[in-house]
Amino acid sequence: MVDKNNSNTNYQRNILDNLSTAVVLLNSSLIIEYINPASENLFQISKRQAAGSQLNKVMHVDDDFIDRLHDAIINFHPVTEHEAAISLPGGREIIIDYHLNPLQLADQEIQLILEISHMDRHIRIAREEKLLSEQSATRSLVRGMAHEIKNPLGGLRGAAQLLERELPSTELKEYTQIIIGEADRLQSLVDRMLGPNNVPKKHNVNIHQILEHVRQLIQVELAEDAHVYFKLDYDPSLPDIMADSDMMIQTVLNITRNAVQALNGNGEITFKTRPLRNFTIGHTHHRLVLQTDIIDNGPGIPEEIQEQIFYPMITGRPEGTGLGLSIAQSLINQHGGLIKMSSRPGETIFTIYLPLSVASQDHKNGKKQIGEHK
Template sequence: MKLAPISRNAPAQILDGLTTAVISLDANLRVVSINSTAETVFGVSRRYAIGELVSQAILQLQPHTSRLQEAMRAGTGFVERELQLRKAGDEPITVDCTVTPLTLGRGVGLLIEILPLDRHMRISRDELLLAQQEASRELIRNLAHEIKNPLGGIRGAAQLLERDFPDSEHREYTRVIIREVDRLQNLVNRLLGPNRVPQKAPVNVHEVLEHVRQLVEAEAPEGVRFLRDYDPSIPDLIGDREQLIQAVLNIVRNAFQAVDGDGCIALRSRTRRQYTIGGTRHRLVAQIDIEDDGPGIPPSMIDKIFYPMVTMRPEGTGLGLPISQYLVHTHGGLIECKSRPGSTVFSIFLPLDKRAGAMA
């Protein structure tokens, strides 16, 4: 087989294909080149960055300018592990940073390699969350089946007693037994989650969000406000409309209860490219954010909210969020949560590629 010749642009294409951010600087610490990953990580375009001082082009590196100047003067590199880079107003990012002296033509410069660790840390966290969810569901499934069998026997015995003692006094007691058994049966069924096979077809995520918004808005007092910020370019995904509505509805109702009759609930949609969910990398993912300005979730609870029967409300069942996580997981997605006082954000990530729609 004859191989095609490598083009002159191959080095730039190779750099753009790396998952490491690569930046080269000249002797004056001006940006000479920047690859696609660096553009994404730092939110800057190469057209703007090239030719600018690195401290101006990439604000996250501004506090480290003196260290870069020293490396240039001494002609020696350095490595920083788990370095926190931040820009005003943005979340900090954790990276491994390697700086190496570089020869640029007849001059000298620096090569900066930055490996974002947040993605790897998030993948590990997602995989652990999914494993915990699966183990929890398996335990609940086994317990639920063990509980359902004696409940059926109790209900049957109560019906026989009702038949043998039809007088009103005994009938009142048997009715209580049957009602309580039915209530427990219903709780067990909810613990088991949806038992029907998903009916997957093209679904518009904004139609799902609007349907849920209208449902909750109809029961909300005037003090609750809904904000919408949708990305109209998001294509349809392959999914079960009713299950997705249920997943979103559980989260929006939680937000509604968190604001307690006076607050704001924001619904946002965005696309994420080359995004990893539970170890699987997807070309395109829809991100749906549901944010409320309530008091927030205590740090001690944030890692437990997706477990069944965990709730912060006396009247809550603790089943809404686990069911939402399960329904989203059957679509190849995942739900994450970040919370602080005044801002709780549940983010639903749903793959938009065809292989996700084929999942059971």
């Protein structure tokens, strides 16, 4: 016979597995019986490790918190708390909203459902939505301006060519050549501002092969006296993704070249890949996301331009055009992803988030590599 209690329990846990909110199921002794994938992601612990443990194994709580748990069980009533500060193993502190709800099925003992909303996560989502909105608005504005500039540039160049044919002196033609040359330079700049507008040609792509290809390109470009090293921290469990390989290479290349220039010939760049479960990019929830970090130990990005770093023409280098990061963000946006940046002296991290759908049943990733390459 089918055990209806077990069947109901499995059904309920299947529902909880698909929630983006962290859920912890405790028994009356406050022992963890179950955590859902969102909790695994928040607490950085697996279900197997958490099951049968005290709550303090996944989150450090004070006596007041424990009293609220006991009160919810004894009086069998829900408890809600907003913007509570808790610390996680490892010392990381987060702000949460939590809801305690006692539950009793049939003749079973009372259980307690602890539902946690990570407020830091909501703040992150709001910032991502703002970044995506600003990127879209900026791109539309730049495209409109670029098209307005391109039309008179074409007329200017054409007029200079016609004038050059009528000039009798070679010396005078040097001036028309300057006009034509500058018009071509501005045309090239405008085209770069517009960036790629092609629809991504997606196919099975191995992110580690992309990173290795870029690393080899960068190493060829390095000066002979440069002391720039690469540290590789790859997760071998990652499957191939559906993406445009050329666009991915351009994205990683733009970011990595910036890192090399920031190091000024001396330092370390880290390529790191990890999967994220039940992760939200902007306002869209994904069951699985690929996180790729490009980290350098350079001087950092000036604080005054960090908020605008993905805008066109924003750069911290006098010789820079400020288009590389804007184009990289646009390319990733076309894949439904997002690039974020955090920077302080000694560490700058560009993180690429991409929705991860298993493109192939063959996981052709290489072994995990943690080492240095020059």
